[in-house]
Amino acid sequence: MESSSSWSRALVQISPYTFSAIGIAIAIGVSVLGAAWGIFITGSSLIGAAIKAPRITSKNLISVIFCEAVAIYGVIVAIILQTKLESVPTSQIYAPESLRAGYSIFASGIIVGFANLVCGLCVGIIGSSCALSDAQNSTLFVKILVIEIFGSALGLFGVIVGIIMSAQASWPSKNA
């Protein structure tokens, strides 16, 4: 028999809706943090390098667009996650099915948020190096772009796994 003050008891008493809401907040909040971080890393180098070599500006906006895509993934997943929220009767809030649904939305949010955070950082740092080397030698641009494309695939992995996680978040039906 568990003692009345164990941690596991306390965690189980937290409403699954709390976990779901935090998951959705992290999905969008941390994704946007990653996107913004990446954009400022690449943007400051791009502006400085474009003074000496103005031809690089239009091509190197691709790096900024890759970072922005990361924020869009976060928005999409947050919208999908919030459609998964359903109301259950009070007696069912702490049923195992409800807890499972709450936890999977939370996990999905964390997956997407942190995958997009590191993806945005990765694309931002590569974009900064890409702008600086393109300014010196324009044949390097396409080669470094390939590295960026691999980097932005990381965010996509996060989104895919997050959506699969949340797809099986089913709350108990009303008449159980």
Next chain:
Amino acid sequence: MYGFEALTFNIHSGYLEAIVRGHRSGLLTAADYNNLCQCETLDDIKMHLSATEYGPYLQNEPSPLHTTTIVEKCTLKLVDEYKHMLSQATEPLSTFLQYITYGHMIDNVVLIVTGTLHERDVHELLEKCHPLGMFDSIATLAVAQNMRELYRLVLVDTPLAPYFSECITSEDLDDMNIEIMRNTLYKAYLEDFYDFCQKLGGATAEIMSDLLAFEADRRAVNITINSIGTELTRDDRRKLYSNFGLLYPYGHEELAVCEDIDQVRGVMEKYPPYQTIFAKLSYGESQMLDKAFYEEEVKRLCLAFEQQFHYGVFFAYMRLREQEIRNLMWISECVAQNQKSRVHDSVVFIF
């Protein structure tokens, strides 16, 4: 934290790093130097330079040109770029950029004091000073009679003040003491700069310690060679060596007792990076030593640009520009004095 500078470096210094890399792409290449070496007159040089980035600075100069004018205008370009970067920089980059110019400040101070000793006019001396090393009260240096007055009247308000603790004496200034003062100040400056870079940590500390260690070792060798045969005692010589670098401390022990160039060579050949430099010189020859050191320095400075997100690129760029101005001065002098065969003696190609 070392390795994670990429995450936060661009907040304050991303723009300036991109600008300094843009300036680096404007350094003269081997093709430019080949064109310049083919020139017959100084006007030809001016014409070739107007196609490079020095164009706007030289185009309003009337002919007949002097070599000093060319060098002055090229230095002006470097000063403009430096001031632009300094005005945009935040701490700690702005302190770092200021540290780069303290060497020139020391040279200017010594120039004015030596000139005053030889009864030259202050204004003439001020024009010869390097513009990067100017500070407000520099003209008052001409009034001082010994080092204590020098310090009390002028230097206590400048950034060079902390470097004077080791060389304040009441002796009168004469040629020997001034050289010792210059080297003591430079030693204190290098050690201070080294400590500052270590405090910055990360890639900046790693790259700058390599560059500054080379500088310290080079100065140690030059001090040794220049003081062979003078009345500088061994202990005094030891005191002028910096306390960091590849040669510290055992190399310094051996260099302090050297009495001629071959002994210096014997000491330096124990250190693999310097062995390659000394291998290029044949026995008994020291004229090419300067050029060999410059070439090694340029090689290391170019390597500093291989990494991103550190301050070493600013230091490397300033030094490479100064090397380029030295090259231009040598080429102009050779052309002006009609000694084109000696042009390649002292030109160090950067790319």
